[in-house]
Amino acid sequence: METRHCQTDPLCPDKEIIKQAAEILKNGGLVAFPTETVYGLGANGLDTSACRRIYEAKGRPSDNPLILHISQISELQPIVREITPVAQKLMDAFWPGPLTIIFPKSDLVPLGATGGLDTVAVRFPSHPLAMALIRESALPIAAPSANSSGKPSPTRASHVAYDLDGKIDMILDGGPVEWGLESTIVDACSDTAVLLRPGAITKEMLEEAVGTVEVDPAIIGKPSDDLVPKAPGMKYTHYSPKADVTLVSGEPACVLKTINRLCAEAKEKGLSVGVMATEETKQDYVADQVLSLGSEANLEEIGANLFKTLRKFDFLGIDVVYSQVFPESGEGMAIMNRLRKAAGYHIIQAEEKGE
Numbered sequence: 001m002e003t004r005h006c007q008t009d010p011l012c013p014d015k016e017i018i019k020q021a022a023e024i025l026k027n028g029g030l031v032a033f034p035t036e037t038v039y040g041l042g043a044n045g046l047d048t049s050a051c052r053r054i055y056e057a058k059g060r061p062s063d064n065p066l067i068l069h070i071s072q073i074s075e076l077q078p079i080v081r082e083i084t085p086v087a088q089k090l091m092d093a094f095w096p097g098p099l100t101i102i103f104p105k106s107d108l109v110p111l112g113a114t115g116g117l118d119t120v121a122v123r124f125p126s127h128p129l130a131m132a133l134i135r136e137s138a139l140p141i142a143a144p145s146a147n148s149s150g151k152p153s154p155t156r157a158s159h160v161a162y163d164l165d166g167k168i169d170m171i172l173d174g175g176p177v178e179w180g181l182e183s184t185i186v187d188a189c190s191d192t193a194v195l196l197r198p199g200a201i202t203k204e205m206l207e208e209a210v211g212t213v214e215v216d217p218a219i220i221g222k223p224s225d226d227l228v229p230k231a232p233g234m235k236y237t238h239y240s241p242k243a244d245v246t247l248v249s250g251e252p253a254c255v256l257k258t259i260n261r262l263c264a265e266a267k268e269k270g271l272s273v274g275v276m277a278t279e280e281t282k283q284d285y286v287a288d289q290v291l292s293l294g295s296e297a298n299l300e301e302i303g304a305n306l307f308k309t310l311r312k313f314d315f316l317g318i319d320v321v322y323s324q325v326f327p328e329s330g331e332g333m334a335i336m337n338r339l340r341k342a343a344g345y346h347i348i349q350a351e352e353k354g355e
């Protein structure tokens with residue numbers, strides 16, 4: 001299949017291009033499009049065979065449910081059975097925006113979109129191009145991140161093309177995304193909100209809107225038979241680049257020394273070595289490639305650059321990557337959740353004393 005690539009201004013999308021993309025969606029095809037979090041791979045969320053095409057193109061396990069995207073609140077009612085008071089508060093506070101809410105699903109939503117669950121994840125994105133496309137198609141658009149399953153989520157149209165060229169009908173290129181990490185997911189089916197995936201809407205922000213927020217323990221620990229994540233997709237080793245990633249925690253000076261020692265040892269074995277650093281530390285590392293995620297004072301910047309940087313190590317043919325860790329609060333919770341997965345939960349404690 002030939003994939004059409006269409007570039008358009010994200011703030012003022014070309015009407016003709018949007019029309020053609022919506023036509024593809026209405027006919028059961030697949031269109032990748034930018035949202036404010038990551039690029040999504042869209043299909044008609046009410047059409048089981050269109051959803052099946054998403055799973056095929058991504059190589060995604062069929063028990064991993066999709067998020068349905070809407071472009072106005074009135075599109076929510078037909079696809080959910082109930083809007084709890086907690087859900088209403090979350091919608092009022094954060095929609096449109098980078099928050100996905102889990103609702104009991106209505107009969108309109110096929111089990112083929114929800115991985116067989118009787119709940120449905122819904123997101124109302126704020127990206128003008130995403131909104132224009134959903135509105136024009138007049139459908140709830142099922143859209144997982146537009147990467148091959150297991151790879152870091154795409155934050156640029158070029159990432160989508162690298163993974164999915166020839167497997168989907170169209171890629172709408174609206175430039176780099178704003179956030180760079182997938183949306184926060186909250187289960188709002190009962191009286192208490194449960195955080196299933198951390199993202200740009202932080203736990204602290206959620207608490208301000210709804211009071212108590214429970215956290216799925218699998219967000220922090222390593223998923224296992226005893227610790228099954230409530231969001232099925234969170235159990236997979238996601239976001240992994242080809243390189244082996246190791247995280248090093250501890251005092252900054254000790255982390256630096258330990259990473260430089262590990263780099264030297266890996267070099268000696270003939271491996272090509274990368275370090276994921278920050279603006280503050282990049283000049284202190286010795287490795288084949290030292291890539292900065294941004295300033296430690298700006299976790300939003302670190303989050304926005306994380307997936308792009310993991311993909312760049314792949315592109316550069318790096319075998320092993322070492323990275324420091326980040327604080328677990330605020331946006332740091334989402335960054336550490338993705339980093340731990342990228343590292344296959346391989347985290348070591350820095351041992352050496354600093355200088």
Ligand code: TXA
Binds near residue numbers: 040117181
């Ligand atoms: O930012 C985002 O959320 C992006 C953009 C494109 O909107 N989408 C995205 O989709 O990240 P995906 O499919 O890569 O991740 C969706 C996550 C998966 O972990 C899935 O298991 C979970 O949402 N999920 C979907 N429906 C669910 C449900 N009914 N109950 C629990 N988890 C659900």
Ligand code: MG
Binds near residue numbers: 144145153
């Ligand atoms: Mg994904």
